[in-house]
Amino acid sequence: MESGRNEAMRKRMKPDMQEKEDDHVSNETVMETTEKEQSETNIVGSEEMELNISHIFEKIERFTQLVSELLESWKTMFKELSDEFEERLIVIHKEHMEKWQEEINELRLVDGSNEEASAMLNNARSLLQNPLFES
Template identity: 75%
Template sequence: MERGTNEASKKRMKPNVEEKEEDQVSRGNGMEITVNEQSEANVNGSEEMELNISHILEKIDRFTQLVSELLESGKTMFRELSNEFEERLFTIHKEQMEKWQEEIKELRLIDASNEEASALLNNARFLLQNPLFES
């Protein structure tokens, strides 16, 4: 793209330079040197412009590289955070399940103890209501 733009500007400038040279040649040989100096200044200006453009393109490349690196590091960071989050969530879930399983075990033990106590009380009630001993 640079060359296309550069060539297009040279093509546009070339007729102007040629026209000026023709005008200067028709006026005299002393003026011919001035026209050559002006075309050299235009070429120098173009080289300077190309240098400036190449600096800008280098900045674009560096910035693009920086953005790419930041994007990759961000993706990596989010993957790591996602993995850590997932692991922590699984750990929390496992701990909560273990806690509730322990509560269930305790409730079953309490229930079994209550059933035994209830059975003993029912037996005692039965014995008290139906005395086997006759006096």
């Protein structure tokens, strides 16, 4: 009975609508067939695909671990280098400060000697110019 009704509907439709409906039905059939083939392929290949995917995840995990280790190693190395650099810079600064302090002390000693010599020369000049020594 239903097929008779469908037949009557088709007879009443315009030829264009009949072609569109036939195309629609054939498209649905093709899509259903394609979906079935894909699901069968997925089922057959799913174990292998999952294995491949798990290998990729393992590679990602190993690479992430390697990057993490390298970053930690670099941080440690950089910290050690930074500490060493800081210590060396402090030593260099201290050495220069000591050297310059010695130079300052030497200059003060020379200046003190010069002042002493200058005072002696001034005393000698004063004595030489003093009228007491004139005869």
